[in-house]
Amino acid sequence: MEEMQDKELVVLLIDQYTNLQRIKKANGDTVNEELDYQIRATAAKLTSIGMNLEELTL
Numbered sequence: 001m002e003e004m005q006d007k008e009l010v011v012l013l014i015d016q017y018t019n020l021q022r023i024k025k026a027n028g029d030t031v032n033e034e035l036d037y038q039i040r041a042t043a044a045k046l047t048s049i050g051m052n053l054e055e056l057t058l
Contacts, residue, residue, distance in 0.1 A: 014051070024039065
């Protein structure tokens with residue numbers, strides 16, 4: 001049961017990171033400090049569990 005929860009958490013973090021990446025790309029050159037912070041925070045969570053972000057970054 002706990003393994004499933006861990007996998008669900010990873011999937012949710014990946015979804016969040018990719019959604020934030022798409023928003024950033026859609027914003028073009030518009031600076032959004034909050035968006036950048038959210039991307040960094042989510043990236044830190046993913047890397048802390050061993051995820052390679054190169055595979056997810058647009």
